[in-house]
Amino acid sequence: MSTGLIIALIVIIAVVVAAAAVLMLRARDPRHGGGLKRRFGPEYDRAVARHDGDTKAAERELAERVERHGDLRERPLEPAERERYEARWTAAQERFVDAPRDAVAEADRLIAELAGARGFPADGHYEDQLAALSVHHAHHVEGYRRVHRVAHAGVNGAHDGGAGTEEMREAMVEARALFEELVRPSRHDGGRRTGADHAARRDHHTPSLFHRRQAKES
Template identity: 35%
Template structure:
């Protein structure tokens, strides 16, 4: 093989290596960009899903699942709550909140039902708790934490390991979630300041633990 041929072969190899490096760099940038888009959209849900993974493959699978969740959400037709329905829901919530002091267990269950009813009317899936959380996270990365917190406090009390404070916390988180879901997309909505941050809810302590135990 003469010198010219050797030089040409070396140049071809170097060109192929350069193309490979450029392609790999572009792929990494694309992956980072997609990861940043998921983080921006899902917020804490992204961190919860990805950081729970043990290795790089697990993190990639977690991101794939979030992308699939985003695709499922984007295929839904989410709509605002009609004015008439909104009035009815607000009245129902007022009744539920008033009942919390005397019957906190029933009030928490009624609050949870109201949240699910609002989600269903807006077009969200409601059959599976985890799917509800993922669809909420796709629209409200911060607010979905209220959903998980409410469910956690509720489950803890129902398991017998919780206290009346778990009931109060569950109710407060359901209320914050209710406010955002009810007013999302509605100009000047009650309970929000335009950034998914609901107003503080004042829930008095329920009456004694004896009454709570009787309603389990």
């Protein structure tokens, strides 16, 4: 084999290896393809569905969210703040028994305020706040989207009269997962878990409040 052929083969192999390395890095990059799918989970599938199956368009949207909000650092809550939010959520769940629409509206406001307190976009910028939350809490952000939609059903001239009691109950149950993620201390908060521990003990019993509503209606 001639020296020239050997050099050519070495160059070709080097190019193939470099191309494979680039593809691997892109796959791991949270702003591209597989990285986006891993980062966003169910939110990735929702974006694809919203773009009628166009994965490229969905990935451009998600990559833009990461570019805008990926560097956001969540602000820790003080223990007193945490306990106030937990008390409000418990009160909203209890209120659901007799005033489900008011309870859902309070849950929607509460998550918006809590997200703002943690450093996410606030001041009524719902879409921007939702996009930022989807970058950092992708697996639970749908609960916020749903409770916001239900809270505003039948408002601003809608003719469907709003959501039914069961739909509102399901929205609150789903939204609670995001609330708990936002209110609990993160690993950067110094492990201050007193408020969260109290909430866990209180919330262990609160789902029965929703069932009480069903019993009253049966």
